[in-house]
Amino acid sequence: MLFANEPERHPSLRVRAARPCNAEAAPESLLPYVTPNELFFVRNHLPVPVIDADTFELAVEGPGIPDDFRVSVTDLKTKFPPTSVMVTLQCAGNRRAEMHAVKPVKGLQWESGAVSNAVWTGVRLRDLLAAAGYTLPDLSSAELPDGVAHVHFDGAEGYGASIPAEKALDPRGDVLIAYEMNGEPIPRDHGFPLRAVVPGHVAARSVKWLSRIALSDDESPSHWQQRDYKGFSPSATLETSDYSRAQSIQELPVQSAIVFPRPGDAVVPDKDGCVPVRGYAVSGGGRAIYRVDVSPDGGKSWIDADIVRAPDQPYGRHWAWTQWEARVPVAAAISASLSPSAAAGSSAASDAEPVGKITLVCKAVDSSYNSQPETFEGIYNVRGVLVGAWSRVPVQVKP
Ligand code: MTE
Ligand code: MO
Numbered sequence: 001m002l003f004a005n006e007p008e009r010h011p012s013l014r015v016r017a018a019r020p021c022n023a024e025a026a027p028e029s030l031l032p033y034v035t036p037n038e039l040f041f042v043r044n045h046l047p048v049p050v051i052d053a054d055t056f057e058l059a060v061e062g063p064g065i066p067d068d069f070r071v072s073v074t075d076l077k078t079k080f081p082p083t084s085v086m087v088t089l090q091c092a093g094n095r096r097a098e099m100h101a102v103k104p105v106k107g108l109q110w111e112s113g114a115v116s117n118a119v120w121t122g123v124r125l126r127d128l129l130a131a132a133g134y135t136l137p138d139l140s141s142a143e144l145p146d147g148v149a150h151v152h153f154d155g156a157e158g159y160g161a162s163i164p165a166e167k168a169l170d171p172r173g174d175v176l177i178a179y180e181m182n183g184e185p186i187p188r189d190h191g192f193p194l195r196a197v198v199p200g201h202v203a204a205r206s207v208k209w210l211s212r213i214a215l216s217d218d219e220s221p222s223h224w225q226q227r228d229y230k231g232f233s234p235s236a237t238l239e240t241s242d243y244s245r246a247q248s249i250q251e252l253p254v255q256s257a258i259v260f261p262r263p264g265d266a267v268v269p270d271k272d273g274c275v276p277v278r279g280y281a282v283s284g285g286g287r288a289i290y291r292v293d294v295s296p297d298g299g300k301s302w303i304d305a306d307i308v309r310a311p312d313q314p315y316g317r318h319w320a321w322t323q324w325e326a327r328v329p330v331a332a333a334i335s336a337s338l339s340p341s342a343a344a345g346s347s348a349a350s351d352a353e354p355v356g357k358i359t360l361v362c363k364a365v366d367s368s369y370n371s372q373p374e375t376f377e378g379i380y381n382v383r384g385v386l387v388g389a390w391s392r393v394p395v396q397v398k399p
Contacts, residue, residue: 002047007188010038016108020044021189024113030259030280033308033323034086035116037182042189043091043114045224049157049209053185053193056156058177060132062215063147069132073193076179080123080131085174086310088282088321089203090115092229092249095257095391096384102376105384106238112257112391115282117321120197122178125151125168125213134215137169144169152214152222153196153207160222161205161229163198163250165215172317174199177210199319200286202249204229219248234380241382249385251284254372256292256324256364257391266396267330274327279391281307281364282321288313288367289322295361297333299374299390305362318367333358334397356397363390 003019013023021044029039057070091114093107100109108114130136137144144165151168154160167173176197178186186192191208198205204224219225230246258279261267267275275296281289292305305324313320334356363372373379376389 005050006048009042009189012039013042014111014113016110020046021048022108024110025116026113027259027262030113030115031278031323033117033310034182035118037118037184037187037190040116040118040181040190041091041114043203044189045159046157048188049155051156051193051209056193056211058194058210059212060128060214061212062129062132062134064135065129065133071128071132073179076123076128076177076194080127082121083124083174083176084119084121085176085197085199086117086119086320087174087197087199088115088117088319089206090252090255090282092202092204092252092385093383093387094255095387098389098391099376099380099384099387103380105380105382107384112259115280115321118181119183120176120178120195121180121183122176122194122197125175125177125196126171128177128213129169129215139169139171147217148215150216150219152212152216152220153205153210154212154214154222155207156209156211159207159224160220161207161225162216162220162222163201163205167198167201167250172314174317174319177213199317200251200284202229202252202284205250228383229385231386232381232383234378236382238382252282253386253388254281254283254287254289254364254366254370255388256281256289256362256372258360258362258393261360261393261395263393264395266398268398269330270327272327273329273331275330275360275395275397276325277305277328277360277362278323278325279362280321280323283318283364283366283370286317286319287370288315288318289364290367290369291365292322292324292326293363293365294326294328296328296330296358297336298359298392299361301332303328322364328360330356330358330397358395358397360393360395361390
């Protein structure tokens, strides 16, 4: 009965676990720059709560804020200036299946679709805290006052997380209490009626069905802040991973993935001998994507992809992903992939189509000039988070 009240879901979503619902965006759904709501990936830890927006109240707790402070959805919509921010949300485990293929990890087997991009509209967290009675710190001073180091977000169904106060209070941090997603009330799967949206941070901190905000000296005591979403060395096991010592994941590292073609696809080069390759790239902490390199030969040679990013993202506030496209010349890669004996074999069987097997690769560079590691081995971790190695897609080239 726990799952008797789940919303309907678009059939194109790729379900990785049914209850609670965990479903990634289909490859085609990653092509529109702004992901339509019904195609946006879903990652739920618990059943979707049933909430009446008319009576729902968000509690806010912290120094200077009256004990029983509550705000309704209508208050948020009518008493504050609305702010819209385009933010890409990416799960910490996006692309986990690729790491799992190298060495098994524990977690949902996400391919590259645990990421989506939307325009979120709501109230700036800063404005809400100030209206609740909290005295916003003077951000021109170098340090925040004592007593508030983290901001907790609790979901109505029991999930919780926190972010550093520096991020939460930064006027350029763009943290929102959102009530709209792409101009519509936030769909149930994505947090109806209220959701914290934390741009530039792992999606796990953008708490859905937001029912409580609390200012605190400590991180959230939630399981998902303390005992999950942390990174460990390649040698740590499920038993030896020491969650009390590891840092929570907040900003994600630079990431990119080839979305088309798909692994194993047959591709036909155009008249110039090029194959179109498309994908996305995104980095954490508002870092822009400066470049995406695409290779036809497993990483021996590279070309620069054409990149598309949202306009009007100021320096350090690149919250939305970059999409990219490259016309990749494949002829040299095919002949290199054909060993002399294989080439002889294919000419002997003269009516068989010569087929070249090549591996397309992409890697992105962000505005800190950080790039992605070549392989999964060095970033292996047993929970399969922070999975940002080069994206490799083997294809067959047909004439
Ligand atoms: N918030 C609540 N209340 N419950 C959740 O299970 N999952 C988190 C985050 N916020 C979660 C949550 C995780 S791990 C991710 S990846 C994103 O929500 C997924 O957001 P989406 O389902 O809108 O794509
Ligand atoms: Mo996630």
